[in-house]
Amino acid sequence: MFWIVDPCVSELAGDARQLSPSAQEAIRLRAVAALVAGRTRQDVAAVFQVSLKAVDNWWAKWLSGGREALVAQPRGRRVGEHQVLDAAEQQAVRQAVLDHRPCDLGLAGQLWTRAGVGDLIAKLYRVRLTEPGVGKYLRRWGLSFQRPDKRAVEQDAEAVRLWREETWPTIRAKAKAEGGEVLFADQVGIRSDQVTGRTWGAKGCTPVVRRTGNRFSVNAMSAISTKGRMHFMVFTETFDADVMCRFLERLAGHLDHKVHLVLDGHSAHRSPTVRAWLAAHPDRIELHFLPPYSPELNPDELVNADLKRSQPMHSRARDQAQLAAETRRFFHRRQRQPHIVRGYFGGPHVRYTLE
Incomplete structure (x- = not known):
């Protein structure tokens, strides 16, 4: 009786320590x-080029x-095992990064970097980590390196809350009752030397x-609705009350409600x-x-950013x-793309307009 060896086995033969875990598993199973x-122990050891002791152990x-005892097992330390910081310390550092700026905690700067987080860990727990090590902790905590949004220190958080929870729902309900429409508007300037x-x-x-x-430079004013409609006016003079009234005239002329x-x-x-124009x-x-110092509440700011x-x-x-x-071509193009205009209202800070 002849024993025919699978071609794959011959490829796996040799010093098993140099093989991948899956290849070693295949040798054990075969x-x-x-x-x-x-087959005898000696035959198996000779064919697979392993020791008799290895054959006996398998x-x-x-x-x-059974088979489960021979499959490959994960190597090395389990995730989270033997870390320098324990779970409570990690949670404390993570929360500090999310809730505070470095300067709030006696460190330099207003933005967190890996070096800054490392300084915080050293300050709290007398442990100095490398920047790659800090980066591994940050990724494990579900954090990523991002460009932050800006907020004016003069912004009134209570005024923003009232706008979201009371003022805006009232405006929307009033417009619906009157058969009208709500538009968000803003003005923007474009310069010839701007490169982005x-x-x-x-x-x-x-x-x-x-x-x-x-x-x-030129200036523009636009207004958008949640239905995907856009109105705009491009002008070259400085934005003032007369320009604003001209925009209101154009807007009123385009709509029958x-x-x-x-x-x-x-x-x-x-x-x-x-005020006189509105009274008339x-x-x-x-x-x-909108509340003072709160441009992030205006979806039309995203139109400006897009432009x-x-x-x-x-x-x-x-x-x-x-x-x-x-x-003008930009605004005309967006007028023909109502799905993009509606998308401006899907930003994280203006999604309240759709709720």
Whole structure:
């Protein structure tokens, strides 16, 4: 009787210590299968190029635990085993990073880095970790390195809460009862020398974007609704009460129902000229003002960000007229993309408008 060896086995033969765990597992299982089939210990050891002791150990494991005793087991320490910081200490550091700035805890800076977190750990527990070691803890805690949002220190948290929970629901209910529509509005400026975005280039050699050296700018005001509608006006003069009234005139002319316009507390929005216009058109437009220093509550701020991010990447304007035309093309393009306009309301800080 001849014993035909699987070709895969010959590939696994050799010094088993140099093989992968899965390959070692395959040798053990095939060796035991050969013993079950009636082969002698010596034959199996010779074919698989292992010692008799190894064959005996595999056979003993097979008899005591079956196939499960021969499969590969995870190597090394289990996740979380023998860590420098225990669970309570890790939770304390994680919460400190989430709730405080470094300067709040007697450290340097306002943003957390791996070195900063390492300094905090050293300050609290007299343990100094390497930056890669700190990075492993941060990832294990579910944290990632991000660009933070900015908030004005003058912002009133209670005013923001009242806006979300009381003022906004009241405005929405009033507009619905009147058969009107709520729009969020804001103004933005675009400069010819603004460069944003990234491009590919050779390492160590910063790419150059060639554009006009003349400096000019245009301004725009837009208003958007949760239904995906957008209204805008591009202008070159400074934004003031007269420009605001012109925008209100255009907005009222485009709609056949009352508009509840939500915007920030810019001085032009509250000027006597604008108040007089509103008093003369009480059934056309009503203004509502966001809490002070709270631009993140306005979905139209995301329109501005979208404009400033996409416009410089495609701009070839050589003068103010061309820049104004490119800005109008951006808004016309977005007017034909209501799904993108609706998407502005899905941002984490403005999602309250949909709830």
